Amino acid sequence: MELWFTEKQTKSFGITAKVKRTLHTEKTDFQDLDMIETEEFGNMLVLDGMVMTTQKDEFVYHEMVAHVPLFTHPNPKHVLVVGGGDGGVIREVLKHPSVEKAVLVEIDGKVIEYSKKYLPEIAGELENSRVEVKVDDGFMHIAKSENEYDVIMVDSTEPVGPAANLFTKGFYAGISKALKDDGIFVAQTDNPWFKADLISQVFSDVKEIFPLTRLYTANIPTYPSGLWTFTIGSKKHDPLEVSEERFHDIETKYYTKELHRAAFALPKFVQDLTK
Amino acid sequence: MELWFTEKQTKSFGITAKVKRTLHTEKTDFQDLDMIETEEFGNMLVLDGMVMTTQKDEFVYHEMVAHVPLFTHPNPKHVLVVGGGDGGVIREVLKHPSVEKAVLVEIDGKVIEYSKKYLPEIAGELENSRVEVKVDDGFMHIAKSENEYDVIMVDSTEPVGPAANLFTKGFYAGISKALKDDGIFVAQTDNPWFKADLISQVFSDVKEIFPLTRLYTANIPTYPSGLWTFTIGSKKHDPLEVSEERFHDIETKYYTKELHRAAFALPKFVQDLTK
Numbered sequence: 001m002e003l004w005f006t007e008k009q010t011k012s013f014g015i016t017a018k019v020k021r022t023l024h025t026e027k028t029d030f031q032d033l034d035m036i037e038t039e040e041f042g043n044m045l046v047l048d049g050m051v052m053t054t055q056k057d058e059f060v061y062h063e064m065v066a067h068v069p070l071f072t073h074p075n076p077k078h079v080l081v082v083g084g085g086d087g088g089v090i091r092e093v094l095k096h097p098s099v100e101k102a103v104l105v106e107i108d109g110k111v112i113e114y115s116k117k118y119l120p121e122i123a124g125e126l127e128n129s130r131v132e133v134k135v136d137d138g139f140m141h142i143a144k145s146e147n148e149y150d151v152i153m154v155d156s157t158e159p160v161g162p163a164a165n166l167f168t169k170g171f172y173a174g175i176s177k178a179l180k181d182d183g184i185f186v187a188q189t190d191n192p193w194f195k196a197d198l199i200s201q202v203f204s205d206v207k208e209i210f211p212l213t214r215l216y217t218a219n220i221p222t223y224p225s226g227l228w229t230f231t232i233g234s235k236k237h238d239p240l241e242v243s244e245e246r247f248h249d250i251e252t253k254y255y256t257k258e259l260h261r262a263a264f265a266l267p268k269f270v271q272d273l274t275k
Numbered sequence: 276m277e278l279w280f281t282e283k284q285t286k287s288f289g290i291t292a293k294v295k296r297t298l299h300t301e302k303t304d305f306q307d308l309d310m311i312e313t314e315e316f317g318n319m320l321v322l323d324g325m326v327m328t329t330q331k332d333e334f335v336y337h338e339m340v341a342h343v344p345l346f347t348h349p350n351p352k353h354v355l356v357v358g359g360g361d362g363g364v365i366r367e368v369l370k371h372p373s374v375e376k377a378v379l380v381e382i383d384g385k386v387i388e389y390s391k392k393y394l395p396e397i398a399g400e401l402e403n404s405r406v407e408v409k410v411d412d413g414f415m416h417i418a419k420s421e422n423e424y425d426v427i428m429v430d431s432t433e434p435v436g437p438a439a440n441l442f443t444k445g446f447y448a449g450i451s452k453a454l455k456d457d458g459i460f461v462a463q464t465d466n467p468w469f470k471a472d473l474i475s476q477v478f479s480d481v482k483e484i485f486p487l488t489r490l491y492t493a494n495i496p497t498y499p500s501g502l503w504t505f506t507i508g509s510k511k512h513d514p515l516e517v518s519e520e521r522f523h524d525i526e527t528k529y530y531t532k533e534l535h536r537a538a539f540a541l542p543k544f545v546q547d548l549t550k
Contacts, residue, residue, distance in 0.1 A: 012314035018287035039287035219502040226501015265537030
């Protein structure tokens with residue numbers, strides 16, 4: 001018998017991956033959590049039926065969420081990751097020696113637990129002494145924070161289920177308040193082929209709150225359309241004006257300093273979503 | 276009943292698309308040809324079970340094959356497209372007023388016939404008076420040509436079946452001979468996630484023959500991994516050194532002059548394939 005996991009990424013399109021075995025399946029307090037071993041992508045974390053991360057391609061998302069804002073900020077010391085319970089963004093954040101403390105606020109402790117168990121090379125750095133892990137509501141954590149962080153990264157699921165309020169103008173206003181005067185934030189904002197309206201809406205909302213708003217992309221094979229977007233809101237520093245000296249050597253598989261800049265050169269139909 | 280077309284892009288991974296109806300299915304002299312109407316991507320041309328083009332996302336591939344070399348060459352007049360029977364590359368080529376004649380050499384006349392019928396907005400320009408359509412073997416056409424073309428584009432299927440000999444060093448040597456002294460060629464060279472070895476091999480083969488070899492990428496949702504590569508071999512002109520004045524306004528949905536340059540900034544693991 002062959003088992004295939006199929007994610008319907010839209011009502012009429014999806015991806016399908018051959019499954020060796022199911023490692024864990026559970027209805028947590030917040031979502032359906034499945035961890036499966038696939039033949040093509042290794043272990044795969046699936047939340048509410050949607051691929052979150054896989055061993056083979058996780059580096060793209062995690063590197064591109066972390067390094068673009070962290071190289072943009074001249075001296076990031078205090079970093080917050082909202083969501084991201086698999087620990088991949090945290091792992092990348094710690095590659096920046098300026099970072100003294102990285103706080104992870106993940107609403108679902110089970111994501112952390114099973115990522116540590118089945119995705120150890122992603123989640124391993126959650127034990128690092130520079131990291132503080134809080135199992136808590138990211139929206140509430142933001143609401144309570146003021147003038148605290150240099151960089152905030154929103155590594156959420158789609159705007160359905162537990163992450164719905166992480167795609168609201170109120171949340172972006174809270175993030176602005178939680179950031180220091182020259183703070184910068186980034187959020188994953190889905191794909192332009194099937195979710196163009198979402199990208200337009202978020203971009204316009206963030207633009208109302210932050211002096212500088214920019215969109216960039218990366219290729220993630222297991223995400224819908226393979227083209228993912230990230231929206232940056234920045235109080236001061238421009239990701240397109242990073243000085244050469246700011247870049248230091250870090251080990252990456254996707255990010256390069258040339259790609260940092262190139263990722264902001266958008267396909268025409270994506271550029272149009274930011275107008 | 277729901278019908279879904281699934282392309283296994285690897286042995287253990289694929290895409291699946293809901294089908295409204297099958298428009299045409301035929302075993303031609305060269306390959307299995309299917310034209311289906313999908314809900315998400317409109318009409319879709321499938322050859323030997325692999326998605327070739329769809330109404331929704333065709334513009335990416337066709338624009339990126341055509342405009343990168345055509346803006347790189349200072350004055351392209353005589354252009355050859357090998358393969359590309361759907362006519363999409365030809366449509367883009369004709370947006371360049373310098374082009375006096377564009378020759379299409381497609382081995383399978385049925386691809387042309389059914390593209391004209393079911394993909395008219397892609398194939399329509401095949402009737403243009405600046406276009407010469409030949410139903411012929413591209414390999415043989417190249418072998419017979421000498422010092423003839425400014426730009427050659429290889430818009431082939433995968434290196435199995437009818438296109439196998441279009442991925443050989445002998446073919447690239449023939450292309451070099453068929454090009455004028457400052458000619459440039461581009462070929463689609465698959466994706467770096469599942470076909471890394473192919474990209475390395477082609478890059479190294481082309482590099483032995485052309486003074487200048489470069490790789491660039493584009494996002495195509497219906498192609499494996501969503502990240503497609505194109506390999507350029509050039510006798511003189513560098514796609515990274517196009518003067519601002521060279522760019523003129525053309526109507527596009529993906530290509531921009533900024534993206535022209537950015538497409539050559541490769542993810543680290545792709546860059547490594549060119550070393």
